[in-house]
Amino acid sequence: MKKFSILIAIAALLFNVATAQKVNRYTVKSGHVEYKLTGNTTGTKTFWFDDYGLKTYTEIKSKTVTKMFGVKDETEEHSVVIINGDQIYNIDKLTGTAFKMKNEFRTGFEEMAAQMTDEEREKMGKEMLQSMGGKIIGTEKLLGKTCEIVEMMGTKTWLYKNLVLKTDSKVMGIEANEMAERFEENITIPASRFEPPANIEFEDRDEQMQAYMNGGSYSDYQEMLDEEEEEIDIVPVNFPFEDFQEAMNNFNPEGYTRTMVMNRDGQHIALYMNGLAQMISIIATSEENVEGNESEFSEFESFSRGGKSMRYGTLEEDGTISDALLVKYPEHDMYIIVMGLPATDRNTLAGWHEQLDF
Numbered sequence: 001m002k003k004f005s006i007l008i009a010i011a012a013l014l015f016n017v018a019t020a021q022k023v024n025r026y027t028v029k030s031g032h033v034e035y036k037l038t039g040n041t042t043g044t045k046t047f048w049f050d051d052y053g054l055k056t057y058t059e060i061k062s063k064t065v066t067k068m069f070g071v072k073d074e075t076e077e078h079s080v081v082i083i084n085g086d087q088i089y090n091i092d093k094l095t096g097t098a099f100k101m102k103n104e105f106r107t108g109f110e111e112m113a114a115q116m117t118d119e120e121r122e123k124m125g126k127e128m129l130q131s132m133g134g135k136i137i138g139t140e141k142l143l144g145k146t147c148e149i150v151e152m153m154g155t156k157t158w159l160y161k162n163l164v165l166k167t168d169s170k171v172m173g174i175e176a177n178e179m180a181e182r183f184e185e186n187i188t189i190p191a192s193r194f195e196p197p198a199n200i201e202f203e204d205r206d207e208q209m210q211a212y213m214n215g216g217s218y219s220d221y222q223e224m225l226d227e228e229e230e231e232i233d234i235v236p237v238n239f240p241f242e243d244f245q246e247a248m249n250n251f252n253p254e255g256y257t258r259t260m261v262m263n264r265d266g267q268h269i270a271l272y273m274n275g276l277a278q279m280i281s282i283i284a285t286s287e288e289n290v291e292g293n294e295s296e297f298s299e300f301e302s303f304s305r306g307g308k309s310m311r312y313g314t315l316e317e318d319g320t321i322s323d324a325l326l327v328k329y330p331e332h333d334m335y336i337i338v339m340g341l342p343a344t345d346r347n348t349l350a351g352w353h354e355q356l357d358f
Contacts, residue, residue, distance in 0.1 A: 026053045027161040030189055034182040037062050039175030043077075048193050055194045056083045066174065084194040091200060099203040100196070142166055143183045235286040236266025239332045239358070244268040244284050251355055256280055280352060281322075283337040290326060290335045297326070305350050312346040315339075325349035329358060 029052055035045040043062030049055060057080070064075045078093040091098040138149045140158060142165045147158035158166035165180040196202065241263050248261045248270045256272040263269075268284040290297075300313035311326040325338040325346070336358060338349045 026163045028052070028163055029186055031163065032182075032184040032187060032189070033163070033165070033180050035178045036181050038177045038179070039169075040064055040066055041176050045178065048189055050189050050194065054083075055085075056081070057193050058082075082194055082196055084196075087196075089196040089202060091197070097203070098200050099205045101205040143180060145183065145185075234265050234267060235288045237268060237284050237286045237332075237334050239268070239284050239329075239334050241268055243358070244270075247357055248282065250357060251282070251352075253280060253352055253355065279339075279341040281337075281339045281341075282356070283339070284334055284358075285337065287328070287330075287333050287335060290337075300326070301346070303346075306354060308353075310350065310353075312349065314343075323349065325353060327353055332358065 026049065030050040031048070033047045035047070037043045037045060037060075041062050041064040043060065045062075046057075046059045048057040059080045060077055062077045064077070066073050076094060080089075080091040080093065082089040082091075086102055087100055088102075089098065089100045135151055136148050137151045137156075140147055140149055142158055142160070145160040145165065147160045147165055150157045150159055155167060155169040157164055160183075164178070165183065167176070167178040169176045245261055248258065251270075251272075252258075253272060256274045256278070259271045259273050261268075261270045266286075267289075270282040272280040272282075296315070297311055297313060300311040302309070302311050304310065309328045313324060315322050315324050322339045322341050323344045323346075327336045327338070329336060336353065336356065338353050338356075340349055340352075
């Protein structure tokens with residue numbers, strides 16, 4: 001993988017992580033749900049959330065019983081996962097082990113939640129559902145709340161304002177059901193609910209970039225990127241990150257929401273999204289990263305606009321196809337790359353670039 005392709009893969013990674021995170025945001029500001037677990041897994045699940053899901057507390061006490069080839073297996077779980085601001089805390093109360101890590105995408109999601117209406121959040125959730133092959137098959141009242149019944153991959157889910165109140169799943173003979181028995185909506189929750197216990201020592205895993213989906217797992221895609229970057233060094237850009245942030249704060253493309261602005265391996269990256277189907281990414285990278293990979297741009301169209309030398313074309317990396325505009329800034333020894341998903345014409349990309357001030 002070449003230097004420039006790594007930048008494209010990183011932008012695709014951020015898009016994937018952002019959409020995964022977004023689907024977990026609710027149109028209810030705060031709440032408390034108590035679930036009963038039935039099927040092969042029995043027990044209870046307690047869930048607290050605030051700031052539309054940017055702060056969460058999840059505790060599960062359960063036993064899972066399965067039989068395979070006549071062999072019975074029993075597994076117990078008592079876990080707590082807390083997401084609060086910059087940190088994610090994971091506690092296994094049975095083994096006494098615990099770890100913490102940075103929540104890399106907090107800032108972007110706080111901005112997104114503040115800028116989106118309840119209707120926009122609901123629309124976003126439905127777009128994600130459709131993109132994964134799901135469909136709404138009806139409605140039903142649970143605990144006095146009208147829920148949409150969603151069917152996807154052998155699982156039925158009852159959603160109230162993007163919040164799960166019931167799940168029925170039977171996949172490969174394994175039955176797993178959740179049923180909300182108590183739901184409090186838009187309540188005041190003490191800040192201490194989202195603080196980690198003081199008497200627990202946490203292993204620090206900040207060096208591992210992890211994307212959580214309701215307590216999910218390590219990203220194999222990120223591991224692949226890390227391995228590739230060990231082999232090929234990306235030259236850091238000299239342009240100050242603070243100046244890049246200021247430019248992004250002043251860039252507000254119509255219909256898009258700024259999701260995140262971050263520095264990754266010396267490159268500055270900003271991500272803007274319109275629902276879940278459209279994305280703009282802005283990358284500031286060193287001249288050397290672009291000009292050292294001229295073969296990748298042999299089919300690009302060269303032109304000038306607003307006194308700047310530009311190139312426009314299509315890039316593909318691991319199945320991700322994006323139209324890209326490369327704009328040279330010799331005074332800063334850098335290129336600004338504007339990319340659009342899905343296909344975006346030259347004039348649109350150049351028009352977005354004209355709104356940027358570097």
